[in-house]
Amino acid sequence: MSLSGKIAFRYLFSKKSHSAINVISMVSVSGVAIATMALVCTLSVFNGFQNLVASLFCSFDPELKVSVVEGKTFNANNEKINALRKMPEIAVFSEIVEDNALVRYKDRQVTATLMGVSDNFSKLTHIDSILYDGKFVLADSLVSYATVGAGLSLSLGVGANFVEPLEIYAPKREGKVSMANPASAFNTDYAYVTAIFSVNQAKYDESTIIVPISLARKLFQYTNEVTSIELKLKPNTDIDDVKSKIARALGPQFKVADRYEQQEEAFKMMKIEKWMTFLILCFVLMIATFNIIGSLSMLIIEKKADIATLRSLGADNQLISRIFLFEGWMISAIGAIVGIVLGLLLCVAQESFGLLRMGGNMGAFVVDTYPVKVVCTDLMTILGVVFTIGFLSAWYPVKSLKNKYLSETRQNN
Incomplete structure (x- = not known):
């Protein structure tokens, strides 16, 4: 791990002088994890319905x-x-x-x-x-x-x-x-x-x-x-x-x-519904990542003295910016991994035990429980979106750090 990554790791898990920063960091991780879990479960349910419809058509349509x-x-x-x-x-x-x-x-x-x-x-x-x-x-x-x-x-x-x-x-x-x-x-x-x-x-x-x-x-x-x-x-x-x-x-x-x-029309409509729902949940994820902006902003304020010390030891602006950028990435990465794991566990539980049912009387629908099917490409897409949004949410406060705190530190020195 690089020097900036080690310092960011220590900042993330060390005790802060203001407990509110720790709370906001945990809320940030939880928000990303819950949004990621929702993405995994929702896309898997859409895949399950698509697979169900395909199986019904397979009984009648030729190859x-x-x-x-x-x-x-x-x-x-x-x-x-x-x-x-x-x-x-x-x-x-x-x-x-x-x-x-x-x-x-x-x-x-x-x-x-x-x-x-x-x-x-x-x-x-x-x-x-x-x-x-x-x-x-x-x-x-x-x-x-x-x-x-x-x-x-x-x-x-x-x-x-x-x-x-x-x-x-x-x-x-x-x-x-x-x-x-x-x-x-x-x-x-x-x-x-x-x-x-x-x-x-x-x-x-x-x-x-x-x-x-x-x-x-x-x-x-x-x-x-x-x-x-x-x-x-x-x-x-x-x-x-x-x-x-x-x-x-x-x-x-x-x-x-x-x-x-x-059955192009039917499957095309299902794909449109799937990715429209995906976009809506991405907006929810964006709202959840606003906590990362707040967490990093407060951390930058708290570590103002540390920034001055690092500059005195020879750290340049790029190294200091990477520290807090890595901090935001870690929050997004931890939330994404936890969300993926929780989403996969829920999908396995749904497939095994049928936790979420369609409602109504047994046998009223083709299936009694929501079908699920996990697709690896969906997981990769979710990770890519989470990391991209996490990067952008970390980039904004780091940009402010460059424009304000680093310039102030340079003037004081």
Whole structure:
């Protein structure tokens, strides 16, 4: 440790003539520690919610999704797509046809997103893990079946294995509308509900119906067209590398999205909320570091005689300034380390014992307690912010020391 660091260390922990300075120093450390702990816990909770939402989407969204940049559909049998089928990294290749349709059950009708999927859809996603009623089946030799989102099933008043089928209407792509018989402008088909799923996301639960791709193509008058290709990769495959490889092979007219990009709006909003909260807590940290300014200012006043002695022993202004600058850094560093440790302990306790609960009845939410996930980059960011604010709060009184006390000492000498 340098000479200035040793003197600053002694000043920090030695007994002062005025006990108020010791009290203010402890308050400074406590304020920085509490603000740092709040930052660690808050960012970890946001990470936990993001991880929770990602896990919910993982049950429904594919690892990679290929769609066109312009337009709605593309031919699934073109040369580039056929080459994609043969890529060794791909475990499941599934064709999807998705569009809006009118769905009717008895006297109720709603507009829904009809999602026609290939027979291997159950291998592509963890559909069975999000079913809470019925069994996932697409079709048999006689009829087509539908798997309906939980919110949509309530709107229609339908459940798994109900006797009457859903009536599904899609507007014809060609031809004129007859005012005498408007129903002739729609293609109509039927599907029996065999299962209800819930992803706990309104985007899917309130509007999605999963049906065989043959039924969707018939309704929307498609042959080999698809709206997207959904892919599952083989285990231990680097998703980013395969994503880049597919994007290069397909060209700029296709878009390849991973799970986060498929739900870009949701995750972007969560990130904005996370960092806005981070900025608010940084302002709280700035207020807490005002105590450092007060502590150093009082210490400089008390050590005025020591400053004169150090100058008589040959200390220059730079050495004396570093002493008090190190003092402010030590207060920030101790507070930051204590805050990080306390924050990590609280996160571990929350994860292990669920100290902070969501409120309401058990099972009312997806999880009963606040989820947490500690990310190392967040800890490094917090430390960087705390040290930066601590440096600025120590720099101000040291600047005043240079401008006033050191000049006075120099004049007296």
